[in-house]
Amino acid sequence: MTALQSNRWPEGVTRVPYWLYNDEDVAKREQASVFEGPTWNFLCLEAELPKPGDYVTTFVGAAPVIVARDLDGSVTGFENRCAHRGALLCFKSHGNAKQISCIYHNWTYDLKGNLTGVTFQKGIKGKGGMPPEFNKAEHHPRPLRIGNIGGILFGTFSDRAPALEDYLGPEIVTRIMRVMRRPVKVLGYCDQGLPNNWKLYMENVKDPYHASLLHTFFTTFKINRLSQPGGIIIDAKQTGHHVSYSMIERGQHTASEYDKTELRARKEDYRLADPSILDGVDEFGDGITLQILAVFPNFILQQIQNALAVRKVLPLGLAKSNLTWTHFGYADDDEKMTEIRVKQSNLVGPAGYISMEDGVVGGFVQRTVAGAGDAMEVIEMGGHEMATQDTRATEAPLRGYWKMYREIMGI
Amino acid sequence: MTALQSNRWPEGVTRVPYWLYNDEDVAKREQASVFEGPTWNFLCLEAELPKPGDYVTTFVGAAPVIVARDLDGSVTGFENRCAHRGALLCFKSHGNAKQISCIYHNWTYDLKGNLTGVTFQKGIKGKGGMPPEFNKAEHHPRPLRIGNIGGILFGTFSDRAPALEDYLGPEIVTRIMRVMRRPVKVLGYCDQGLPNNWKLYMENVKDPYHASLLHTFFTTFKINRLSQPGGIIIDAKQTGHHVSYSMIERGQHTASEYDKTELRARKEDYRLADPSILDGVDEFGDGITLQILAVFPNFILQQIQNALAVRKVLPLGLAKSNLTWTHFGYADDDEKMTEIRVKQSNLVGPAGYISMEDGVVGGFVQRTVAGAGDAMEVIEMGGHEMATQDTRATEAPLRGYWKMYREIMGI
Amino acid sequence: MTALQSNRWPEGVTRVPYWLYNDEDVAKREQASVFEGPTWNFLCLEAELPKPGDYVTTFVGAAPVIVARDLDGSVTGFENRCAHRGALLCFKSHGNAKQISCIYHNWTYDLKGNLTGVTFQKGIKGKGGMPPEFNKAEHHPRPLRIGNIGGILFGTFSDRAPALEDYLGPEIVTRIMRVMRRPVKVLGYCDQGLPNNWKLYMENVKDPYHASLLHTFFTTFKINRLSQPGGIIIDAKQTGHHVSYSMIERGQHTASEYDKTELRARKEDYRLADPSILDGVDEFGDGITLQILAVFPNFILQQIQNALAVRKVLPLGLAKSNLTWTHFGYADDDEKMTEIRVKQSNLVGPAGYISMEDGVVGGFVQRTVAGAGDAMEVIEMGGHEMATQDTRATEAPLRGYWKMYREIMGI
Amino acid sequence: MNTTTQIEVEALLARYVHCIDDGKLEEWPGFFADPCKYLITSAENHERNLPVGIFIATSRGMLQDRVSALREANIYEPQRYRHIVSSVLITADSGGAVTAQANFQVIRIMHDGTMDLFCTGKYADRIVGTGDARTYAEKLVILDNKRIDTLLAIPL
Amino acid sequence: MNTTTQIEVEALLARYVHCIDDGKLEEWPGFFADPCKYLITSAENHERNLPVGIFIATSRGMLQDRVSALREANIYEPQRYRHIVSSVLITADSGGAVTAQANFQVIRIMHDGTMDLFCTGKYADRIVGTGDARTYAEKLVILDNKRIDTLLAIPL
Amino acid sequence: MNTTTQIEVEALLARYVHCIDDGKLEEWPGFFADPCKYLITSAENHERNLPVGIFIATSRGMLQDRVSALREANIYEPQRYRHIVSSVLITADSGGAVTAQANFQVIRIMHDGTMDLFCTGKYADRIVGTGDARTYAEKLVILDNKRIDTLLAIPL
Numbered sequence A, B, C: 001m002t003a004l005q006s007n008r009w010p011e012g013v014t015r016v017p018y019w020l021y022n023d024e025d026v027a028k029r030e031q032a033s034v035f036e037g038p039t040w041n042f043l044c045l046e047a048e049l050p051k052p053g054d055y056v057t058t059f060v061g062a063a064p065v066i067v068a069r070d071l072d073g074s075v076t077g078f079e080n081r082c083a084h085r086g087a088l089l090c091f092k093s094h095g096n097a098k099q100i101s102c103i104y105h106n107w108t109y110d111l112k113g114n115l116t117g118v119t120f121q122k123g124i125k126g127k128g129g130m131p132p133e134f135n136k137a138e139h140h141p142r143p144l145r146i147g148n149i150g151g152i153l154f155g156t157f158s159d160r161a162p163a164l165e166d167y168l169g170p171e172i173v174t175r176i177m178r179v180m181r182r183p184v185k186v187l188g189y190c191d192q193g194l195p196n197n198w199k200l201y202m203e204n205v206k207d208p209y210h211a212s213l214l215h216t217f218f219t220t221f222k223i224n225r226l227s228q229p230g231g232i233i234i235d236a237k238q239t240g241h242h243v244s245y246s247m248i249e250r251g252q253h254t255a256s257e258y259d260k261t262e263l264r265a266r267k268e269d270y271r272l273a274d275p276s277i278l279d280g281v282d283e284f285g286d287g288i289t290l291q292i293l294a295v296f297p298n299f300i301l302q303q304i305q306n307a308l309a310v311r312k313v314l315p316l317g318l319a320k321s322n323l324t325w326t327h328f329g330y331a332d333d334d335e336k337m338t339e340i341r342v343k344q345s346n347l348v349g350p351a352g353y354i355s356m357e358d359g360v361v362g363g364f365v366q367r368t369v370a371g372a373g374d375a376m377e378v379i380e381m382g383g384h385e386m387a388t389q390d391t392r393a394t395e396a397p398l399r400g401y402w403k404m405y406r407e408i409m410g411i
Numbered sequence D, E, F: 001m002n003t004t005t006q007i008e009v010e011a012l013l014a015r016y017v018h019c020i021d022d023g024k025l026e027e028w029p030g031f032f033a034d035p036c037k038y039l040i041t042s043a044e045n046h047e048r049n050l051p052v053g054i055f056i057a058t059s060r061g062m063l064q065d066r067v068s069a070l071r072e073a074n075i076y077e078p079q080r081y082r083h084i085v086s087s088v089l090i091t092a093d094s095g096g097a098v099t100a101q102a103n104f105q106v107i108r109i110m111h112d113g114t115m116d117l118f119c120t121g122k123y124a125d126r127i128v129g130t131g132d133a134r135t136y137a138e139k140l141v142i143l144d145n146k147r148i149d150t151l152l153a154i155p156l
Ligand code: FES
Pocket: A082, A083, A084, A085, A086, A087, A102, A103, A104, A105, A106, A107
């Protein structure tokens, strides 16, 4: 009997059982209920589809999908699986095509995913071919509904998913638009293999508590510290999204528990030989040096000083996942601005000064799961609620995430 | 609950669910019902066992087996597992031995698989040893029934399997003997790892529809095209075997749907710098340039011009399989004929001009399975029947294969 | 349905089904019932924790654990998983620390595993923090009971486990103390990956029958042969432990079945170019050249001439395991004695002249499991009982092991 | 030993592997004499004197056809190789022909970033010509592994 | 070809990889000129002319900061690299600057003994100075694999 | 640096690895001085100064015994190695003795074609003799990986 079948998870979200990270049935239900359920999955940036015929291939959970700019200029999406005998339709990461031909038997589709041609449908020299009743209109890959918010493209297989803006809620939309205010351009891609279940990365992202404790670099250079002004925003509907932010300390820094506590993470004496990496500009004019925004189930929008990126985490089996980083700037950035973003990209990614540790800490949890039996995580920092608050000494965003997860998974 | 337990497969064989390619229980039942069931499994060529004492190790599904030329000259076969505590008896791919000794405790067997010696059966200095009632005759590896058709050796663990010739049926036997008309010799071995469930390779082999569409090299050099004379042969009993063939176009080529269709696969302008690879001879005198013959569940006999080979596909877990190629010629081939076969071997195998794509297309299907849920393949080319016909614009052999599969698997 | 669920294992221990080596549910139950059950698991040597604050990380089955020398000098042990959100507390193989801080959120523990600090428990500037009712005393990693026999440290998570000495029984304790008579020092570490289920290695260790048959080197140099004086000791309570030993043949060697039997393993003519490897000393004064002692479930104490080591085998999934070798000598060994042990270490370990074969023979069994269905091992050498006897032509220790295994697993 | 020859043979092999790894397949046939013998086979076939391997070419034309087939005809996923070679050992050097062997391993990297140890083996070469004008009259690519994963498109 | 240059450039690379594999990271910045360009990126980013890769340094100071961050600030499991390099090919040699490329693979070994093929790729170097005093004015580390497992702490 | 010595030391190592990879084990002891020190151990044991590793030989006789044991006594599946070595670095050269280190990796290929990265590490060598007559007075095989898969039969 699998853990899911025996469902050993008490009420509430201040306790989370470790078996969620190591159970086949949980993973199967996540594909059906979370990724293919009434949620919106990040696909790519609209900037990656500039011209008609441009397409990108990605995944909705484990399902391969194609996102394309149709010849009529609209953005379309559908499952990347031929309606005949299931071959991948596009096997490159991106490309441009007027139509899509399956390599196996040459069935062809338009960029909306409609089946337009079946090779030898009428047979050859009157022999073979498809039966007369075969109707092309009945055969096509599963379509995706596409949502677009500020040039970030999302997709869903579900009719039950609310409109994207309603799904996100006004608080999140505002914070997305703060960053997506102008057309963007991609500056670089990176994949990172994570040695843990995908949800452990989302826990890490939604955990403002760990930032200044796990990431020394952060605190040492006051890029972020818990005693800096900052907080978290959770949408009123509590649909599992959140924003975590912090800003420059204006005026004199007042002592706090933070400074009194003895922390591994504090090394006041530590200085850079070449501090040019920190020469950022307050391009948003609001003094916010860090904004991490997460959308349920697996999307992250990052602003760390001038380093901008979207991230997406996907399961690779139970104990591994893949994190995709798409670094971007604004289409109208000048060379100098691009150089700033390039240097600050050293802060993030798999080698990033302030994100490096996030690559392994999920693995540290994953390694304890096999022996954990029915043990559970304790998520009580900041109490039991899951509301917006102006402190980051809280795990409220995690509670919001798990609340949504339980609803959608029905556990 | 596994997919097999919930058995979501509607009647008939024009639809095949993708979960067959990714389900543990399906794989377990295949071992018990297909490979160890009333089927005949290819073992090796008789030519690989010229001398008494020669043996070859291979597999019946996941079960390791030994095939040997007994000292009395007969061919024998049995499971490659010691009756004592289960060690492999032979761990080399081939060899020669008068008897077989297990390395673990030196129990010995004759080449028929009878237990002939148990070390210290009577103990040492009257101490220890096997209990008096221990009877060697009751302990031996599971025997294989051996069948031999034209020097191709098959084996079965099942008493319910009909005699090999009845299992194959006269149509298949005739086509096997067409190739195995004279004693053969092995020209080379090759293993190919396939990134897909083993059945997807069998689908590919039994699919005459894809040949000229997926394999450009084929069509470009008119080694084969759908408009060439050719067809498929399915045994009357519909036991899952088939032959697909094509022949040289005599006289003038008449235009057809094939030529009118716009196909990726047609590149009339494409020529070889050194066409010596195509200098074949019509050694069968029937103008048939290609004959692919498949025996349920996992054997293929290939004649492509003068490139002859037997192939066997075995599961390696759910999503991988191993394809073994044994290239051969006739024992009396002269040097010139061998050279022709060697050059034409460039057409086949993992690097083959006309088989290369088959190594990956199954993987393209496998990659869409995880997201496919209850979706199914559509197998309607050539209608719904599964009979011999003189066109290759049909998927009839696949329907025949799945019919046999459903019967034997009881699903 | 898994093999365990259908539990196809007839009464008794002269037959052991192969599905025990390839079943997920069996592995899960082993973690709960064997490793975390009323058994004692080897942790490390006390000599590895000389100073207060020294710690070593290891595993109890799949559960990561920490063994430490507390500041008060006592040896402590507890699960290596943070009580907050489950991160590994120590990720190095060994170290020294006054307290343990989790890297994720800096929760701190003393070396007894008590939670001593929760970062920002009271929040920052009056915001956030843990709820008032949060009680540190209720949160801590799972503690291990520690047992120490002659400087060998064992641990158990179970309250039902008897005291270590009672668990071992007097016969085993005596034989452990024979080797652990004086303080020891570690001479070297080695890990060996085994291509088989962990229990197949224990079967091998508990099998005196195979030694002189599988290991030629052994017999050739009369380090050990079945006709030498020797035998096995099984504790009266039959709790799955055993000792196997052999000694120098005094006086003239009398012919026996052994010498009459034709064995692959006998090569009388075989001599060493540099026999210095065999220049051992009878340091125990009892003429015993080999003593292999195994404690249920997975511990081995080895004396082969002057090569001393403790070994532990741990599962890595179903079909792989990890064998750890800790070679040691006595703290007061002089240089010459150490040199003897170093040279004799060539006899053991993954490259050892007399242990090399044990690395692969379990794999030979593992490879036959997939095809074995309901087949079973035959364990009748030495009859059906499982008592101490003065022959090694017996499999009695295996029967004792499986008896204990069935009881504890409840199958 | 002849230092210059050693270094020139190493340089020839270096140019050869960079040519393939950089995807300049059109230049690849130029590394061979014409006629020549290029054979990819397994150590097993090689040791058992079995003539059929994975791929064979006996002329520059056949090498060129391999390249045009990859460019024009065959379908395979975008992929690249990374050759790591070592221990170039000259076993004979007489009359303008040098016989040499080297160890190699090839890692195959798919367009999606998947990285696999694709094959290992030994190059057994007969090299003709002098200085920078040396070419392979014979190049046996003897693979240790008898299994090829998925397919072998790009030459080794 | 210039034998001496070839051997000196190979020796420079040998010292470079042993410096990293032996854990002497404090000496690592000394292999570079100042200013310099050290960029770790993927072949995909490189070919698409995308400026953001995995890590970039434009001065010795930035290289030193990388080392001190690893020593002082960042948390990662004890691990070591084993560089295997091959086929050092000098592509230009003019006016004191040598351009060279080499293939590499890096195996990462964790403290618990786990061993993984971590990455493969090509070094594209511009080398200044002469004799044993050569340094890297530019070192592009172009990874074939676009996925980095877990994290990249130690330089390549 | 001394170009000739560099190339000779590289050639010695090339002959050494081809000897093993070609299965000519009977020739292997001849690469060593007598007495000598050949030790296979893990970096962990080496760094903690623990004397017991995986295998040790202090004489040519012990090396010969290793070979005869493999030929006559021990049972193991047919397998071969492929050594890939790189970055031979001479660290001292005085009075007829050369100290050198090199990186290596060994891929183990089983008779069934299974191919695994078996181990990686560093050779730390002390070489005596001159020209082509150089032998190893000391060869430390320091493995990065502390885990050996299945068994270690053939020398490294
Ligand atoms: S699978 Fe796509 S056309 Fe057949």
